Amino acid sequence: MSKxxxxxxxxxxxxxxxxxxxxxxxxxxxxxxxxxxxxxQSDFIYQSLDITEExxxxxxxxxxxxxxxxxxxxxxxxxxxxxxxELCDKINVIAVNYLSRxxxxxxxxxxHISTDFIFDGxxxxxxxxxxxxxxxxxxxxxxxxxxxLQQSNCKWAILRTIILYGTAENLQRNNIVLWxxxxxxxxxxxxxxxxxxxxxxxxEDLAQACYLVIEKxxxxxxxxxxxxxxxxxxxVERMADFYQCDKSQINRISSTTLNQKAKRPPKTGFIxxxxxxxxxxxxxxxxxxxxxxEKQLN
Ligand SMILES: NC(=O)c1ccc[n+]([C@@H]2O[C@H](COP(=O)([O-])OP(=O)(O)OC[C@H]3O[C@@H](n4cnc5c(N)ncnc54)[C@H](OP(=O)(O)O)[C@@H]3O)[C@@H](O)[C@H]2O)c1
Numbered sequence: 001m002s003k004x005x006x007x008x009x010x011x012x013x014x015x016x017x018x019x020x021x022x023x024x025x026x027x028x029x030x031x032x033x034x035x036x037x038x039x040x041q042s043d044f045i046y047q048s049l050d051i052t053e054e055x056x057x058x059x060x061x062x063x064x065x066x067x068x069x070x071x072x073x074x075x076x077x078x079x080x081x082x083x084x085x086e087l088c089d090k091i092n093v094i095a096v097n098y099l100s101r102x103x104x105x106x107x108x109x110x111x112h113i114s115t116d117f118i119f120d121g122x123x124x125x126x127x128x129x130x131x132x133x134x135x136x137x138x139x140x141x142x143x144x145x146x147x148x149l150q151q152s153n154c155k156w157a158i159l160r161t162i163i164l165y166g167t168a169e170n171l172q173r174n175n176i177v178l179w180x181x182x183x184x185x186x187x188x189x190x191x192x193x194x195x196x197x198x199x200x201x202x203x204e205d206l207a208q209a210c211y212l213v214i215e216k217x218x219x220x221x222x223x224x225x226x227x228x229x230x231x232x233x234x235x236v237e238r239m240a241d242f243y244q245c246d247k248s249q250i251n252r253i254s255s256t257t258l259n260q261k262a263k264r265p266p267k268t269g270f271i272x273x274x275x276x277x278x279x280x281x282x283x284x285x286x287x288x289x290x291x292x293x294e295k296q297l298n
Contacts, residue, residue: 002026003214006066006108008051008099009073011037013175014113016168017207018070019044022214029064032073037170051095054102061102068214070111071099074142076173078117079261081138092141096148103154110154111213113206116162116198116225118143121265124197125229128160128221128274136262146221157213159206162225162268165289166203167296176200177293180236184245194233194252197267199225202289205281212279223270227283235286242290 003026009015010030016038019030023044030036031049038046045064049056051073074092075081081088096112103110116124117139118132134140149156165177177200183190201224209224230238233252240247255264275281284292 003067004029004064006060006064006069007031008049008071011172012072013164013166013168013171013203014206015072017166017203018072018210021207021211029060029066031060039169051099052090054098057098057102061106065106066108068109068111069099069103070210071096072113078136078138081141082136082261085137088137088141093144093148096145100148100152100154100156104152108154109217110149110156111210112145112149112156112158114142114146114158114160115139116160116268116270117265118146119265119268121267124267125269125271127271128223135265138262155219157218158221159209159213159224160221160270161201161206162270163198163200164203164206165200167293177239180239181243184240184243187249189249189251190236191251191253192233192236193255193258194231195255195266196264197229197231197269199227199229199269200235200286201225202284202292204292205283209275209279209281212281216279218279222275222279223272224275224281225270225272226286226289227272228286229269238286239290242287
């Protein structure tokens with residue numbers, strides 16, 4: 001049966017994938033801060049929405065009475081969150097509270113996206129109930145947002161993910177695969193860290209995980225990342241193999257040389273048993289993801 005699904009942050013990478021996936025069989029109300037970046041605006045409704053304005057959230061809920069709300073909107077610039085902690089709290093924590101209150105009032109099911117950065121990276125890969133210990137303000141804000149839901153009375157699911165990659169229209173933010181692909185193909189020299197380990201996640205896989213939560217009306221915390229764990233260096237090396245580029249252009253470096261404002265966890269990755277068993281989640285391998293991306297880019 002068709003459902004009404006409200007998506008926040010619909011201009012972002014995950015947001016755009018969700019609009020395309022869900023509009024086929026549902027009434028999708030896509031919202032984001034700016035004007036709509038998706039060129040084909042048939043078959044869904046678009047409204048600008050700043051999720052830090054509770055009054056505006058309530059107006060949209062009043063108008064559409066969504067069955068499900070998928071909150072992809074966030075301040076996602078990890079170093080930027082160290083610079084502007086107040087704004088980070090407003091978007092990543094306080095606004096989640098507004099959304100959860102609206103969901104409670106309108107009996108909507110809230111699906112919220114969180115991150116591997118809630119962990120310190122000392123004992124990855126992680127299960128859903130492992131102890132969080134964020135190293136960065138971004139990670140802390142997402143951990144606080146999870147607690148907002150844990151303490152709320154609305155129906156909720158949290159999907160935790162890791163390094164999203166993929167392509168969408170007019171993206172405001174680059175991702176490592178798009179950036180690495182271009183640099184490799186242009187023959188540029190790349191300095192890539194070899195001391196951080198992650199499971200890169202195809203944006204379509206995470207969108208599919210959201211779909212499965214809706215289908216099963218699932219409640220609780222679920223890991224939803226790619227299935228392969230690799231160092232960032234290995235990720236770029238595997239991309240060079242895939243694109244048949246010269247690997248000698250990739251230099252190994254240590255993350256200490258980057259002097260990034262926010263600390264990053266050394267080794268994350270997720271154990272996906274719960275989402276595979278309970279949701280039927282089936283992520284692509286990294287190379288399958290690159291193959292799909294190549295089709296989209298050509
Ligand atoms: N990207 C990753 O590697 C990664 C890893 C782990 C977890 N996550 C989580 O996954 C989710 C989706 O990530 P993503 O990469 O798709 O994000 P993204 O591409 O950075 O998009 C986020 C969107 O949020 C919107 N936004 C920002 N502030 C807003 C506000 N006040 N009100 C309404 N919308 C606002 C922006 O909309 P406009 O474009 O309209 O300004 C932006 O398009 C986020 O919750 C993120 O924390 C991401």
